[in-house]
Amino acid sequence: MAGLLLSPTEKVFIVHGVQEDYRSDGRSNIDYRPMELETDVVSHASGSARLRLANTDILVGVKTEIDVPSPENPDLGKIEFFVDCSANATPEFEGRGGEQLAIGISNLMQRAYHSSQAFNLKQLCIFESKQCWKLYVDILILECGGNLCDAVSLAVKAALFNTRIPFVKAALMDGGNVDLQLSDDPYDSKLLDVGSAPLQVTLCKIGDKCVVDPSAEEESCSVISVIVGITGNSSCFSEDNSSPDTGGKFTTIDMNGPGSVAPKTLKDAINQGRVAAKLLDKSLGEALLRERQESVKLKKYSYGFLK
Amino acid sequence: MPLDYRRFNGPEDSVSYKRFTKDYLKSYDELYKELLDDNGVRKDGRALSEARSMCMFFARTDMVSQAKGSAYVELRKTKVVCSVFDPREIPHQNEFSQLGQIFCEVKFAPFSCPRRRRPHAPDAEEKALSVALRKALEPTVCRHLFPNYQVDVFIYILEHDGACLSAAINAAGLALADAAVPMYDIVTACSVAIVGDRLFVDPTEAEEHVATISPETNSNHGVITMSMLSELKQISDFTLIGSMDTECVNTAMDILEKECETLVPQIQKILVTNVVKSFEQRQRLEEEANDREQALNIKMEEWRKLLNAG
Structure with a gap:
């Protein structure tokens, strides 16, 4: 991380703290830092979210466009992730500096959303083998304070939860071409089913133990971290709590x-990640549902960026 | 994707003719059924848990004479060439880096894949494979021995029939050893494809394809590739794609750990034969040199006698 210099003694202090399950900021090894999440912050996007996790600041906007489905999967829509590391975050990202990191994160997101058990692309189908929705998920990293992957996956799930896709009014076959008529009313739209969308948890190996949500200082003490993507529990993201518990798959x-890492450490780490992801998913679901209810009652007060 | 205007870029919307064949229209269930025959044997005659490491594995070094070290690995129809070049100063870098770096590039031959033609420009999959390869190799190379230098590792996949990442890692490990780059341990890799409750060890392309398609039901599917330093019992890289539960990941890990270990003696054998061969060659060269010297000495003696007599 840029501009971060730690002396060997400081590193030893952090490592010893982790060993005792007591970190330098007072957390235990499986605690997350407090987060701030707000959805619907960008007016021109179909869905958006801004997440602030300690010093990490992520803004996600989802744009929907119409595309032709690929011939291999005529009944599936498309989703693509783009990460932009703004030079505001650290001077290192200037020019093409953040490119490697951006490609790494977008690849990871693409892979996490690959399975239909994570995100069902069938809901983006308009007309089989003719037209489908394509979601462009643009991730903007505004500030970089460690633990980017987790923050990005949380913000993306929140933005997708917030995304509205217009209803298709009529689809006319005109000489083999599809003619779509969409409603002008912005409220005449459907929401996506994103309950099972995966969350990523980074487990940073410090000493013999793994910690969740490492700060930038802790990240510099570790040589390896394991990132696990875990599917979410759909029942946490719907108002009726009748649906059974699902998710929890890698x-x-x-x-x-x-x-x-040693095989045993890896096994322990992925189990620890699974537990952490479940808790995180539950609280994300609660927060998003609460905010949705507020916006229905028109009570929502937008905080925006200047708070 | 920026286009390369110096090449003739074919029409972008051309499609493989295979799209219009019957094979293409097969449903998921049909594809799945085709992988195994009635006795539970795979198409190439292997059992489910049998890797190609035993009889279908062929590897050698010294493929590319220009490179410092090179290797060729063949897992039946998966064919991979790897070349490693001397350390050189890291280009375009201002800061001094304490550790040496490994630069990896994985490239598919345009005709390597059965489903589509590969473009010349590196695509997302090739970039992801390059990153995975670098991560697998980094812990095994003694990088502190060449600070501020980088070693280039180039992988060219001639034919792709599944498990290309593990073949690439095996080839790169062999080529690095051949190039005499100092390493902590031999790195080996293996992959497994998961379809439902079946685990296909060392999958072919068809098996990988079925494993990456999501089934209608909520069953496990996916592909895992793991690379290991077997002597040190360390996992250097682990890549999972798909969707599966914890139990499945754990069983797959145990299987992969075992498979990685079985590959080690084969790699060792190749390296030892190399040493023996080069030793024999040196001996032979020395003997030949001795012979020549003796012949020269005899001639010298004859001339000297002639001179003295004259």
């Missing part, structure tokens, strides 16, 4: 950093 596991 959609992606990846290792980041120059080090290596």
Whole structure:
């Protein structure tokens, strides 16, 4: 991380703290830092969210466009992720500096959303093998304070939850071409089913133990981190709590950093990640549902960026 | 994707003729059924848990004479060439880096894949494979021995029939050893494809394809690739794509760990034969040199005698 210099003694202090399950900011090894989340912040996007996790600031906007489905999967829509590392975050990202990191994160997101058990692309189908919705998920990293992957996955899920897709009024076959008529009314739209969308949890190996949600200082003490993507529980994201518990499956596991881990440590880490992801998913669902209710009652007060 | 205007870029919307064949229209269930025959044997005659490491594995070094070290790995129809070049100073870098770096590039031959033609420009999959390869190799190379230098590792996939990342890692490990780059351990890799409750060890392309399609039901599916330093019992890279539960990941990990270990003796054998061969060659060269010297000495003696007599 840019501009971060830690002396060996400071590193030892952090490592010892983790060993005792007591980190330098007072958290235990499986605690997240407080987060701020707000949806519907960008007026021109179909769905948007802004997440602030300590010093990490992420803005996600979802744009919907109409595309032709790929011949291999005529009944599926498309979703694409783009990450932009703004030079505001750190001077290192200036020019093409953040490119590698951006490609890494967008690849990881693409892989996490690959399975239909994570995100069902069938709901984006308009007319089989003719037309489908394409979601462009644009992720903007405004500030970089460690733990980017987790923050990005949370913000993306919130933005998708907030995304509205217009209803298709009529689809006329005109000489083999589809003619769509969409409603002008912005409220005449459907919401996406994103309950099972995956969350990513980064487990940073410090000493012998793994910590969740590492700060930038802690990240610099570790040579390897394991990133797990876990599918969400749909029942947490709908008002009726009747649907059964689902999710908790791994959609992606990846290792980041120059080090290596023992098989047992990896197994422990992915289990720890699964527990953390479940808790995170539950609280994200609660927060998003609460905000949706507020916006229905027109009580929502927009905070925007200047708070 | 920026276009390369120096090449003739074919029409972008051309499609493989295979789209119009019967094979293409097969449903998921049909594809799945085709992978195994009635006795539970795979199409190429392997059992489910049998890797191609035993009889269908072929590897050698010294493929590319220009490179410092090179290797060729063949897992039946998956064919991979790897070349490793001397350390050189890291280009376009201002800061001094304490550790040496490994630069990896994975490239598919345009004709390597059965489903579509590969473009010349590197696509997202190739970039992802390059990153995975670098992550797999980084923990095994003693990078502190060449600070501020980088070693280039180039992988060219000639034919792709599944498990190309693990073949690439195996080839790169062999080529690095061949190039005498100092390493902590031999790196080996293996992959497994998961379809429902079946685990296809060392999958072919068809098996990988079925495993990446999401089934209608909520069953497990996906592909896992793992690379290991077997002697040190360390996992250097782990890549999972798909959707599966914890139990499935754990069983797959155990299987992959075992498979990675079985590959080690084969790699060792190739490296040892190399050493023996080069040793023999040196001996032979020395003997030949001795012979020549003796012949020269004899001639010298004859001339000297002639001179003295004259």
